[in-house]
Amino acid sequence: MSGTSKRFKIAIARRVVQVVALLIFAAPVIVAGWGVFGGIAGNAAAGGDGMVATPAALPFFGTLSSSSIFGVAVLDPFAMLEVIAASKTFSPSWLLAALPVLIVYGLIRGRAFCGWVCPVNLLCEGLDWLRARLHIFVRERVVPRHAKLYIALGILFLSAVLGFPLFEALSPIGFVAKGIVLGSMAGGLTLLAIVLLELFCGHRVWCRALCPLGGFYEALGRVGLVNVTIDHGACIGCDRCKQACLCDPQILDDAVSGVDGMVRAGDCMACGKCVDACPTHALAIGMTIPRPQASSGTAQGGDDRA
Ligand code: SF4
Ligand code: SF4
Ligand code: SF4
Structure with a gap:
């Protein structure tokens, strides 16, 4: 139960951030639209010359x-x-x-x-x-x-x-x-x-x-510094992380196959979907200072950041 709720924490947090970001960036446009379609019409209907809010008056303005x-x-x-x-x-x-x-x-x-x-x-x-x-x-x-x-x-x-x-x-x-x-x-x-x-x-x-x-x-x-890491001992090779990956399943190959202890691709969006999808909690996402790849994998895996 606690595992399930923990698994969905990243998805919920991400959705909240996405919606808040959309609203923040849409706010000036909404204000402008309100001014054009609501404020002016409202003022005209009231016969007044009241102030109409402008996007530039907001603490945040732009795209x-x-x-x-x-x-x-x-x-x-x-x-x-x-x-x-x-x-x-x-x-x-x-x-x-x-x-x-x-x-x-x-x-x-x-x-x-x-x-x-x-x-x-x-x-x-x-x-x-x-x-x-x-x-x-x-x-x-x-x-x-x-x-x-x-x-x-x-x-x-x-x-x-x-x-x-x-x-x-x-x-x-x-x-x-x-x-x-x-x-x-x-x-x-x-x-x-x-x-x-x-x-x-x-x-x-x-x-x-x-x-x-x-x-x-x-x-x-x-x-x-925000990276996905893997505990190879807990991985059962089910590939659910790859199926869930928002970016590209290939970027998890080295981690899942045991060549590397983390996802190194510059493509990774730090979305955490792979972490949420992993049934054994083998994956984690957090602040990690990247270390060089283990020598066993250097030859085959290479550094995907290159
Ligand atoms: S954090 Fe997202 S983009 Fe990065 S490997 Fe996991 S699912 Fe793919
Ligand atoms: S690649 Fe990134 S920036 Fe471009 S549309 Fe997709 S999510 Fe947005
Ligand atoms: S979802 Fe978890 S257990 Fe399955 S392959 Fe990926 S890391 Fe391994």
Whole structure:
């Protein structure tokens, strides 16, 4: 009983963080929508000229790409790189604004953003739930998961050529955050393509192989103190952790096969789904300073962060 409740703690905590993050980033848009659709109409109906709340008046204002928290600018580092490439200029203030994000995700784990914050992941998990209810089965495809690193580089190159931050224009993440109330269409087609891929093509194709922001955070995820570790003595080789993995089953191979004592892939989202799924509690997630791989596995397993 206590084991069961312990197992679901990570899932509940993650869901709470995902929803709170969505609400925080949607709040300015909701306020703007309220001002446009509610405040103005309400004022007009009352015949008054009362103040209409503006997003900029909130302690938090912005999007997942660029925001202001109590007046301090915070910038998504990948968006910063796109802006530098597009404008061919550099401002130290951009780097200053991106540093908090780099430090936080660098210390935790790059793709913790994907597992705990990104609204597209929340949507995809909703699609997982819907598919299970409707008994729609999608093939697990082996996808070239490092392709997103090269796509991220390609996006930076194209941003420089085209003179505007390309992914910001196409981002499904921005669409989810901004489109809720204001109906912004930027990124809507990308999001539609992701939903279609999820339903009819393969599981997590976008997040595993195509998303440039996921590629950027994969590169950052090669360092990080929050890691999944394994007790090989407790592992019964059932592979339930691999079936549950939000990222890619391959990233658990070395740990489950006994080659390594932890999941080292920069791709790991620190989502804890493998930990929740393990029937013997062989897996754990927490702060760990990565140690070099055991010599027995170095030859075969290699370091997946490379
Ligand atoms: S890969 Fe991209 S869309 Fe998927 S969860 Fe990460 S940032 Fe979001
Ligand atoms: S290895 Fe575990 S923590 Fe990492 S992405 Fe897969 S399920 Fe999540
Ligand atoms: S779910 Fe647990 S017991 Fe099963 S293979 Fe994974 S680590 Fe081993």
